[in-house]
Amino acid sequence: QKEVEQDPGPLSVPEGAIVSLNCTYSNSAFQYFMWYRQYSRKGPELLMYTYSSGNKEDGRFTAQVDKSSKYISLFIRDSQPSDSATYLCAMSAGVSGKLTFGQGTILTVHP
Amino acid sequence: DTAVSQTPKYLVTQMGNDKSIKCEQNLGHDTMYWYKQDSKKFLKIMFSYNNKELIINETVPNRFSPKSPDKAHLNLHINSLELGDSAVYFCASSLRVGEQYFGPGTRLTVT
Numbered sequence: 001q002k003e004v005e006q007d008p009g010p011l012s013v014p015e016g017a018i019v020s021l022n023c024t025y026s027n028s029a030f031q032y033f034m035w036y037r038q039y040s041r042k043g044p045e046l047l048m049y050t051y052s053s054g055n056k057e058d059g060r061f062t063a064q065v066d067k068s069s070k071y072i073s074l075f076i077r078d079s080q081p082s083d084s085a086t087y088l089c090a091m092s093a094g095v096s097g098k099l100t101f102g103q104g105t106i107l108t109v110h111p
Numbered sequence: 112d113t114a115v116s117q118t119p120k121y122l123v124t125q126m127g128n129d130k131s132i133k134c135e136q137n138l139g140h141d142t143m144y145w146y147k148q149d150s151k152k153f154l155k156i157m158f159s160y161n162n163k164e165l166i167i168n169e170t171v172p173n174r175f176s177p178k179s180p181d182k183a184h185l186n187l188h189i190n191s192l193e194l195g196d197s198a199v200y201f202c203a204s205s206l207r208v209g210e211q212y213f214g215p216g217t218r219l220t221v222t
Binding site for chain 2: 008032033034038041042043044045046048086088090092094096097098099100101103104
């Protein structure tokens with residue numbers, strides 16, 4: 001079993017929809033939780049960063065962390081075609097800064 | 112100005128050859144990383160350096176050797192290339208845990 005599980009999709013939604021992306025994990029030492037977005041043939045870029053449990057909102061994006069269930073989510077409101085990308089969850093226990101990534105979910109938002 | 116740059120962008124070479132990939136960051140970060148992304152988009156850490164000191168060395172064949180001449184540069188040398196080394200290699204840098212900035216990637220194809 002992988003340390004971080006993420007449904008690879010693909011996920012296809014109409015423009016304006018609310019998108020929900022999720023990851024589960026098994027390592028209870030993870031304290032830092034991130035979402036990265038990767039466009040085709042580009043490097044990943046950091047979208048959201050959360051330490052420990054709770055919610056964080058940034059514009060149309062909301063990240064949720066539930067450490068008791070070992071479950072994290074990313075919500076995208078009013079999705080746009082420009083949101084079409086692969087979304088990667090990533091986690092770290094800290095110290096060395098090592099990130100463990102999920103497999104990535106491919107999202108397509110069609111006009 | 113590009114924050115994290117890698118050269119070359121594409122690398123096509125034959126089995127058995129030796130090749131190097133260079134990475135530079137102008138963000139003033141202390142920590143740099145090398146990741147490998149396979150054909151299924153799974154991103155896995157290979158190495159990490161903090162102020163020129165190796166801090167993460169994952170289970171990677173010893174044909175792969177990182178070198179950090181200073182904290183702004185992290186190069187990756189690969190000896191005796193194999194077909195299975197074909198992947199996209201990403202360099203990244205960070206100032207704090209989880210907040211990593213990725214380069215554009217080097218697409219390595221071994222024939």
